Structure formats: C-alpha cells, structure tokens
Amino acid sequence: xxxxxxxxxxSDLPAGSEGVIxxxxxxxxxxxxxxxxxxxxxxxxxxxxxxxxxxxxxxIRGTLVAxxxxxxxxxxxxxxxxxxxx
Amino acid sequence: MMDCHDGSASAAQVAGARTIALxxxxxxxxxxxxxxxxxxxxxxGNWPGKTVEKKTGVFRGQNGTVLNIVDLPGTYSLTANxxxxxxxxxxxxxxxxxxxIAVVNAAALERNLYLVAELLALGQPLVLGLNMLDVAGQHxxxxxxxxxxxxxxxxxxxxxxxxxxxVRELVEAAAAVAERPGxxxxxxxxxxxxxxxxxxxxxxxxxxxxxxxxxxxxxALKLLEGDAEITAMMxxxxxxxxxxxxxxxxxxxxxxxxxxxxxxxEWIGRMVRAAMTQPRTGAVTxxxxxxxxxxxxxxxxxxxxxxxGLAFWLTYTVATPIAAWLSTQVLAALDALAAAALGGTSAWxxxxxxxxxxxxxGTVFAFLPILVVFFAVLGALEDIGYLARGAYVMDRFMHLxxxxxxxxxxxxxxxxCNVPAVLGSRIIEEPRGRWLTILLAxxxxxxxxxxxxxxxAPAFFSTxxxxxxxxxxxxxxxxxxxxxxxxxxxxxxxxxSAFIMELPLYHVPNLRTVGLYVWxxxxxxxxxxxxxxxxxxxxxxxxxxxxxxxxxxxxxxAFGRLLMPLGRLMGLDDWRLIVALLTSFFAKENTIATLGIxxxxxxxxPDLATAVAAVLTAPARLAFLAVxxxxxxxxxxTATIRQETRSWRWTAAALGLTLALxxxxxxxxxxxxxALSAGRI
Numbered sequence: 001x002x003x004x005x006x007x008x009x010x011s012d013l014p015a016g017s018e019g020v021i022x023x024x025x026x027x028x029x030x031x032x033x034x035x036x037x038x039x040x041x042x043x044x045x046x047x048x049x050x051x052x053x054x055x056x057x058x059x060i061r062g063t064l065v066a067x068x069x070x071x072x073x074x075x076x077x078x079x080x081x082x083x084x085x086x
Numbered sequence: 087m088m089d090c091h092d093g094s095a096s097a098a099q100v101a102g103a104r105t106i107a108l109x110x111x112x113x114x115x116x117x118x119x120x121x122x123x124x125x126x127x128x129x130x131g132n133w134p135g136k137t138v139e140k141k142t143g144v145f146r147g148q149n150g151t152v153l154n155i156v157d158l159p160g161t162y163s164l165t166a167n168x169x170x171x172x173x174x175x176x177x178x179x180x181x182x183x184x185x186x187i188a189v190v191n192a193a194a195l196e197r198n199l200y201l202v203a204e205l206l207a208l209g210q211p212l213v214l215g216l217n218m219l220d221v222a223g224q225h226x227x228x229x230x231x232x233x234x235x236x237x238x239x240x241x242x243x244x245x246x247x248x249x250x251x252x253v254r255e256l257v258e259a260a261a262a263v264a265e266r267p268g269x270x271x272x273x274x275x276x277x278x279x280x281x282x283x284x285x286x287x288x289x290x291x292x293x294x295x296x297x298x299x300x301x302x303x304x305x306a307l308k309l310l311e312g313d314a315e316i317t318a319m320m321x322x323x324x325x326x327x328x329x330x331x332x333x334x335x336x337x338x339x340x341x342x343x344x345x346x347x348x349x350x351x352e353w354i355g356r357m358v359r360a361a362m363t364q365p366r367t368g369a370v371t372x373x374x375x376x377x378x379x380x381x382x383x384x385x386x387x388x389x390x391x392x393x394x395g396l397a398f399w400l401t402y403t404v405a406t407p408i409a410a411w412l413s414t415q416v417l418a419a420l421d422a423l424a425a426a427a428l429g430g431t432s433a434w435x436x437x438x439x440x441x442x443x444x445x446x447x448g449t450v451f452a453f454l455p456i457l458v459v460f461f462a463v464l465g466a467l468e469d470i471g472y473l474a475r476g477a478y479v480m481d482r483f484m485h486l487x488x489x490x491x492x493x494x495x496x497x498x499x500x501x502x503c504n505v506p507a508v509l510g511s512r513i514i515e516e517p518r519g520r521w522l523t524i525l526l527a528x529x530x531x532x533x534x535x536x537x538x539x540x541x542x543a544p545a546f547f548s549t550x551x552x553x554x555x556x557x558x559x560x561x562x563x564x565x566x567x568x569x570x571x572x573x574x575x576x577x578x579x580x581x582x583s584a585f586i587m588e589l590p591l592y593h594v595p596n597l598r599t600v601g602l603y604v605w606x607x608x609x610x611x612x613x614x615x616x617x618x619x620x621x622x623x624x625x626x627x628x629x630x631x632x633x634x635x636x637x638x639x640x641x642x643x644a645f646g647r648l649l650m651p652l653g654r655l656m657g658l659d660d661w662r663l664i665v666a667l668l669t670s671f672f673a674k675e676n677t678i679a680t681l682g683i684x685x686x687x688x689x690x691x692p693d694l695a696t697a698v699a700a701v702l703t704a705p706a707r708l709a710f711l712a713v714x715x716x717x718x719x720x721x722x723x724t725a726t727i728r729q730e731t732r733s734w735r736w737t738a739a740a741l742g743l744t745l746a747l748x749x750x751x752x753x754x755x756x757x758x759x760x761a762l763s764a765g766r767i
Contacts, residue, residue, distance in 0.1 A: 024344065028312060029167060030584055032343060036163035037586065038197045040348035048374075049381060054482035055491075055585060057381060061351070062194040062227075062364070064373070066478045068490070068585030 008079065011056065011072035013047045019077035020044050026074040037065060039075055100144055104264045105154045105181070106257070109174060109205065110189035111198055112160035113471070113590035115217045117141075118247040118599045119189050120157040123257055128155075130606040132732070133173050139512070145257055153261060156183065164204040165308075166315045168515060178210050179299060184264035187256060189215045189247075192222035192229045193591055195362055199354045200347075202238070203275040208304050211263050211270050213241040215256045220246050221593055225371050226364070233361035239273040248596045273357075277307075278349040284339050285310060291332045295323050309336060311343040373471075373591045380472065381589075386479040393472070394498055397463040401502055405455035412451040420444045437631055438624060446623025450616045453505055453722055457608055460499055460506040464513075465603035469595040473513065474587055481585055487567055488574025490585045493523040497566075500530030504723040505615070508730055509607065518578055521736060524727055525573060528719035528744050529566040531559055534674035538714055541678055545695030546707040554708070558715050565716060565747055573743075611726070618725035626672050626721070637683055642668055656713065656752035657706025657760070663698070667717060674720050705759025709752040716748035 007022040021043045024031040038061035039045070048064065049057035055068050067075075099105075108123075110116040120128070124143025133140045141157035158177055159170035166172045178186065188205060190198035205212050216231050235242035241259040245252035263270050277285060289306040296302045297319065308316040309332070317336070321329055379385045424439045467473045473495065481491030492514045500507030507527040514520040531539075539558060543551040630642045637643060646665035653664045662684040669680040678694070687694040699707060718741050719727065728737040 032165055032312070032347075033162075033167050033584065034586060035344055035347035036165060036167070036200065037588070038200070038351065040344065040351055042348060043351065048377075051383060054383065055478060057377075057478070057589070061197040063197050064377075064589040064591075066474070066481075066585070066587045066589055068481065068485070071584050071586055 006078050007076040009073040010045065010047070010058065010067070010075040010077050011050070011069055013050065013077065013079065015047050015050045017079065018044060018046045019079050021075060022078050023076040024074060025076065030071070030074065034071070034075065038063070045075075045077060099142055099154045100152050103144075103152045103154050104184040104261070105156060106145075106260050106264070107156045107158055107177065107181075107183035107186040108189065109158045109178075109186050109201070110160060111162050111191070111201055113588055114160075114189045114191040114198060115247045116157065116160060116189045117603075118596050119187075119215060119217065119245070119253060119256075120155065121598050121602050122247055122250050122253045124155055126602075126605075128602075128606075130610060138169055138173055147254075147257070147261075151261060153257065153264075156181075161201065163201055164208065165311065165313060169517065170515060172315070178205075178208060182299065183210075184267075185211045185213065185260045187213055187215050187260050189217050192216050192219045193225055193227055195222075195227075195229060195358055196351070196354055199358065200350060203350045203354060206238075206240075206272050206275050207307060209301050211267050212272065213243065213256065213260045213263055214238070215247075215252075216242055216244045217247050218593075219244050220249075221591055225373075225591070228363045230361045234358070237273065237357045237361060239271055248593070248599075275350060275353050277346060278352070281310070281342060281345065281349065284335065284342070287335060288332065291328055291335070292320060292324065295320070295325075295328070297323050307346070310339060311346050312336070312340070371591075376592055377475070377589075380475040381478055383479065383482075386475065390476050390479055393467070393476070397460070397499075398502060400463065401456055401459045405459040408455040409452045412455070413448045416451060417444060417448045420447065434631070438627060441631070442624035442627030443620060445627070446620040450612060450619055450722075453503065453611070454608065456503050457506055457509075457611060458604055460502065460510070461604040461607045462600060464495070464499075464506075464510060465600040465607075466595045468513070468603075469593075469599050471590040471592045474589045477587065478589065485585075487526075487570030488578065489519055489522060489526075489570060492587070493519060496523055497527060497530055500527050500532060502533055504528050504530065504532050504719055505611070505726050508723060508726045509611065511730065521731060522570065522573060522578070524730060525736070525740050525743060526566055526570050528723055528727075528740060529562055529569060529716065529747075531562045531715055532674065534720070535715055537675055538670075538677045539711060542695050542698065542711060542714075545699045546702075546711065547704075554711070558711055561712060561751070562715050565751070569743065569747065611729075615722065615725040615729045618728065619722055622721050622725065623672070626669075630669065637665070637680070652749070655756070656709045656749070657703055657756040658710060658752075659706075660701050663701075663710060667713060670714065670717060670720070671724075672721055674714075677714060703760070705756045705763060708759060709756035712755050713748045713752040716744060716751055718744045718748070 010019065013019055021039055021041055023041065024034060024039065043060060046059045047056065048059055053069070055066055056072050057064060057066055108116055108120055120141060120143065123145050127146070128141060128143035131140050132138065138159055143155045145151070145153040145155055156177065158174040161168070161171040161174045164171060164175045166175065177183070186205060188202050190202065202212070202214065214234070216229060216234070219229065222229060231242045231244045241263065243252055243256040243259050245256055247253060285306055288309050289302065292302065292306060292309070296305050305316055305320065309320060320332065324332065380389055421440055421444060424436065424444060428436045428439060464473070467476070476495055477491030479491070480494035484491055484493050493511070495513065496507045496510030499510050504527050507530060508524050511520045511523040511527070514523060539555050543555050547554045630637045630640045632641055634640060643661065643665055646661045646668060649664050650661055653659065658664060662681065665684060666677050666680040670677040681698055682694055685694060685697050687697055702710060724737060724741065727740050728734065731737060
C-alpha cells in the first residue's frame with residue numbers, strides 16, 4: 001500500500017518542500033505519540049530545516065516540531081501537496 | 087523546616103472548596119495562568135510515588151470565593167503515552183474535579199484543541215482559556231472567541247496570561263460551570279461515520295462491566311484506540327468469553343486508532359474553520375528569523391556557547407561572591423551564637439553543632455546563590471522558548487551517548503556545579519533519558535574539583551600543568567561518553583528514546599513565571615536535599631572526630647589506613663591521601679583542607695601542594711588527580727540525586743559507578759605509568 005502512490009520518508013524531503021502525510025511506521029507507542037501531535041494521514045507538513053544529517057524541523061498544524069532522523073524516516077509522505085483521491 | 091511543612095499544607099488545598107483542574111498541552115502558558123491565579127499561594131511537591139512535579143494552590147476571589155487549583159502536567163493527549171499523561175488522566179477520572187480549565191495557545195489552535203476534544207469525550211466539565219491571542223496576532227492568526235464558543239458549546243474566555251488579562255474572568259467562568267454543571271451542554275466530538283458500527287459493538291460488549299468511575303463511552307473509545315492501560319483493565323473486568331470476543335474485534339480494527347486521531351483532527355477542522363483565519367504562509371515571522379541563527383548547526387552552536395558562557399559569567403560575578411560572603415559572615419555569626427549558647431557544655435556537643443550542623447548549613451548556603459542564578463537562567467531560557475532550540479542543536483552530539491539534546495543543558499551546567507545539573511535534568515520528560523543524565527552528571531568536573539586540580543597540578547607537574555589539567559578534564563568527558571554508551575547498551579539495551587519535540591514560538595519572558603520557577607526550585611532544594619545534607623554533615627563530622635583527638639585518630643583515619651592496600655595499587659602509599667579523598671565526599675574542596683590538617687601545613691600555601699607531591703611518584707600524582715576528578719559525587723550532589731530519583735538504588739548506582747570508574751582509572755594510570763617510566767613497555 002505504501003510506495004505505490006509515491007510515498008517516501010519525511011526525512012528525504014528537502015528544506016522548503018511540502019508534503020502530505022500518508023502513513024506512519026514503527027511501534028504502536030511511537031505512532032500514537034506522533035499522531036497525537038498532529039501527524040495523521042492527510043495532514044500537510046512543511047520541511048523547515050533538513051541538512052541531510054542530524055535532526056530536522058517541520059511545521060505541522062501550526063506548530064514547529066523537531067524530529068530525530070530515525071523518527072522522521074518513519075513518517076511517510078507524498079511530496080505532492082494536493083490530496084490524492086481514493 | 088517545620089514551618090515550611092505547616093505553611094505548605096495550608097497553601098495546598100482548602101477543605102470543602104471546589105476544585106478546578108488546569109490542563110493544557112506544553113508551551114501554552116499554563117504555568118503562567120496558574121501563577122497568576124494563585125500567586126505565592128501555591129505549593130510544589132510531587133505526585134504520590136512519582137517524580138513528576140505536582141503544583142496545587144488556592145484562589146481567593148474578592149467576593150469570598152475560595153477555589154482549590156490543581157495544575158495538571160502538560161500533556162498532548164489523554165492517551166497513556168507518558169507518565170504526565172497518565173497522571174493528568176487519572177486525576178480527572180478518579181478525583182473528578184468540579185471543572186477543568188483547558189488553556190490553549192491561539193497560535194496553535196488546531197493542535198491544542200486535540201486535547202480539548204479528548205476532554206469533551208471524557209465528559210469533563212470544561213471551560214476554555216484562549217491564551218496568547220497577542221502572539222497569534224503577531225503571526226497573522228485571528229481567532230474569534232465567541233464563534234469558537236458557539237461551535238464547541240463551552241465557555242471560551244480570551245486571555246493574555248503574561249499580562250494578567252482575562253485570567254480573573256476565566257476563573258469566574260469556571261466557577262460558574264462548577265456552580266451549575268447542569269447548564270453545561272457541550273458539543274460532543276463526533277468520530278468518523280465508518281467507525282460508528284465498531285464503536286457500538288465494543289460498547290455493547292463492555293456494557294455493565296466497566297469499573298467505576300470510568301465512563302463507558304470513553305472506555306469504548308480508548309479500547310478502539312488501543313490504549314494499553316484501559317485494555318488491561320477491561321481484560322480483568324470482563325468475563326472470559328466477552329473478553330475473547332472483544333479482543334477479536336479489536337484485532338480486526340487494530341489500526342483504528344490512527345483513524346480516530348485523524349478523525350478527531352477533521353472534527354476540530356470543522357469547529358475552527360469559522361472561528362479562525364490564518365494567513366497563507368509567506369510572511370517571515372520573528373520566530374523564523376531568530377531560528378535561522380538559533381537552529382543553524384554551526385551558528386546555533388555558537389549562540390548556545392555564548393549563552394552558556396554568559397550564564398557562567400553571571401555565576402562567577404554575582405553568585406560566587408555572595409556565596410563566599412554567606413559562608414564566612416553567616417557562619418561566623420552562627421558559630422559565635424553557638425559558642426555563646428553552648429559555652430559551658432561539653433566540647434563534643436559544641437563540635438557537633440559548630441563543625442557538623444553549622445558546617446552543613448554553610449554547605450547549603452554556599453550552593454544557594456549559584457542555584458538561584460542557574461535556575462533564573464534556565465527558567466528565563468525556557469520561558470523565552472530557547473531551551474528547546476538548544477536541545478535541538480545539541481541533539482546530534484548527545485545521540486551518540488543514547489541521550490538526546492535535552493540532556494545537554496543540565497550536563498553542561500555540571501561544569502559549574504553538579505547539583506543544578508541533577509536538578510536541571512527535570513526538563514527531560516522521558517524517565518530513561520532523565521535517569522541516565524542524572525547518572526552521568528557527576529562525571530562532569532565541577533568548579534570545586536577544578537579548583538583542587540588548579541591547586542595541586544602546578545606542584546605535581548612543574549612542566550606543563552596546563553596540559554595535564556586539560557588532559558584530565560578531557561579524561562572526564564571521555565569517561566562520561568563511554569559510560570553513557572555502555573550504560574545505555576547494558577541497562578537500556580541500546581533503545582534510543584524517540585526525539586520528537588515541539589519548538590515553541592519565542593516570546594518575552596514573564597518575570598512572575600521565572601521568579602516563581604526560581605523560588606519553587608530553590609525552596610525544594612533547601613527542603614529536601616538540605617535536610618539530608620545537614621544529617622549527613624553531622625555524621626561525617628562524627629566519623630572524622632571520634633574517638634579523637636583530631637582527625638588523625640578518628641574512625642575515618644582508621645578506615646583510610648584500612649584502605650591502604652587499595653591505595654597502593656594506585657601508588658597512594660600514604661593514608662593521609664586516602665583520608666583526603668574520603669573527606670572530598672563532604673565537599674570537593676575539602677580535599678585541600680584535609681590535606682592541610684594532615685600535613686600540618688596552611689591549606690592556602692603552595693608549600694602544601696609541594697609537600698604532597700613529595701610523597702608521590704610522578705605516575706601516582708597523575709593517578710591521584712584522576713581519582714579526585716572522577717571520584718564519587720559530593721554529599722550535596724548525592725542528596726540531590728536521591729531527591730530527584732526518589733530511589734536509593736539509583737543513588738547507589740551513581741555512587742558505585744563513579745567509585746568503580748575512579749579507582750579503575752587510578753590503578754590503570756599508576757600501573758601503566760610506572761611500567762612506562764621503568765621502560766618495561
């Protein structure tokens with residue numbers, strides 16, 4: 001289900017780009033934590049800082065969130081800012 | 087001490103008064119609201135059996151209204167993902183506050199209303215404090231309180247907590263709901279239509295079996311969300327057959343909880359659409375402009391070092407002179423008082439009071455100004471919103487040790503003094519990271535140890551004392567890193583704690599919030615660690631005085647002689663050096679004072695260092711300095727570790743770790759050094 005529609009890890013998105021969250025990977029607790037923070041399918045996210053190594057900064061639902069690289073890799077996004085149909 | 091306890095008990099709660107719980111996500115200005123409502127009429131303690139801070143207070147209105155206020159820990163949701171969230175949710179369910187005030191940040195309304203949606207699902211009577219409207223305005227976000235009020239069906243009061251605007255009206259609105267709960271008719275958050283059937287099925291299965299006081303609808307929702315605690319509770323409460331059917335149903339809908347979170351955000355979106363206008367991104371805000379520097383990998387690092395340098399400069403120019411004045415003037419006065427009061431009585435009683443009790447008071451006093459400065463800096467940085475940036479910048483380095491960025495600030499404070507380092511670890515919410523930070527903090531060489539090093543190194547190594555000193559500081563940091571990696575691997579099986587952290591918008595710090603932060607933290611140090619320091623101080627005095635006369639003929643000296651075989655492994659073939667190490671537990675700078683007494687030389691004179699150097703070979707000198715630098719944390723730090731972890735086992739672990747590491751380093755340095763100088767390697 002993932003990848004077929006062009007979803008890729010949030011950590012791959014360069015600074016300044018926007019994406020739409022498609023799915024969350026990882027353990028239940030991690031997914032629940034980030035989902036509560038607003039990382040849910042369909043939410044748009046903007047990468048504020050990404051140097052390709054170390055943690056990164058994203059803007060989501062009106063707040064700035066710092067994510068470790070490992071954590072960002074578990075958030076799958078489609079780079080297309082428009083929501084895709086079913 | 088007694089006065090403190092009596093005072094705090096009355097400030098904590100008033101019997102019979104209604105209770106208001108303050109709840110909100112982190113970074114919404116909730117502590118400022120709490121401070122504005124209660125002022126100094128507050129008490130800070132811990133939740134029973136937890137290391138999480140519990141703040142309670144009393145509101146006294148002009149018309150005689152008295153309300154108990156409980157400040158719940160900052161929490162993003164009511165899912166039991168963290169200790170804070172569990173505490174907040176258990177309080178709401180079991181203590182049933184008459185009304186809750188949800189503080190939300192207007193600049194991040196959507197995310198903040200997530201918690202509100204959860205509170206409404208729980209059925210908790212609620213009013214909304216819409217805070218930071220000014221900050222939102224600066225970012226071009228406009229929120230209409232009355233539209234939001236109409237959409238949610240609950241009172242919405244606009245406030246600017248930092249300027250104390252609207253806070254009284256907010257409390258009045260809450261009190262009105264508490265008076266007439268029947269009038270309170272909120273809009274219940276809807277879940278997605280496709281989830282209705284499965285939610286109904288879960289509700290039917292658990293009907294009549296949900297333990298009091300849990301609301302059935304809410305339990306059904308949490309089961310569908312996969313909440314581990316609620317699931318375990320229902321497994322115990324349901325008959326076996328019903329549980330099996332429920333488990334099957336939940337397994338079928340295992341991923342429902344992500345949809346529920348998503349559905350909640352959709353519901354919020356519908357609620358806020360009319361109430362909020364948000365500019366399309368494009369305008370560069372103040373926060374973004376500051377962050378170009380503050381979160382930059384290089385510039386941010388320099389800024390962090392600059393800020394920390396400033397903190398130390400403040401400590402040395404403001405706190406250290408005051409500490410010195412306190413410990414000489416106040417102690418002299420107390421000593422004179424004791425001499426006058428106990429003049430006719432036995433010498434040992436005077437010794438106990440003067441060298442034990444008053445010296446202990448002196449230790450507490452000596453720490454106070456330093457702590458006040460550190461807490462003021464830490465509190466201000468947190469209130470401004472900078473602390474999270476510092477953590478973000480340092481994350482890549484701290485990661486190597488299984489820690490994340492938030493551990494950097496407390497550990498760095500350790501260079502000044504290990505006590506605020508241990509206390510500062512409170513900013514790390516997640517217990518594993520906090521405990522590992524506390525365990526490692528004593529390995530940061532504090533000012534007192536650096537002073538001992540600075541005193542001895544020139545006489546010990548006439549050529550290149552600076553290089554030796556820097557090398558030893560480096561050794562401490564390497565040992566710290568290696569210990570961090572090893573403990574993380576062994577005790578925590580290399581699990582990395584997930585690094586997800588909100589960076590709040592910058593804002594002007596609130597004097598009252600920072601002031602109360604300093605006051606509460608300092609008070610808590612004096613009350614808890616202070617008591618332990620006084621007791622231990624008297625015990626150490628007794629050990630170093632009996633049977634006497636003098637420390638030379640004390641239990642401590644006998645113990646030092648007993649440890650001679652161990653000392654010889656490090657080349658310390660003199661019991662006096664071992665006793666000096668033992669008394670460094672009292673306070674690190676005591677190493678020099680003890681050596682002064684034992685070598686019968688003035689502790690100020692450089693002759694002392696030369697005399698000590700004379701009894702040691704070159705490798706033994708290096709070994710001795712290494713042991714001093716890595717040795718067990720001082721009494722005050724140990725007491726603080728116990729206070730913060732509330733665990734004697736972790737306190738013992740911190741002592742054991744440093745003891746083992748220091749002895750290991752001493753033995754290795756001496757043995758390898760001796761072999762090298764003898765040309766055997």
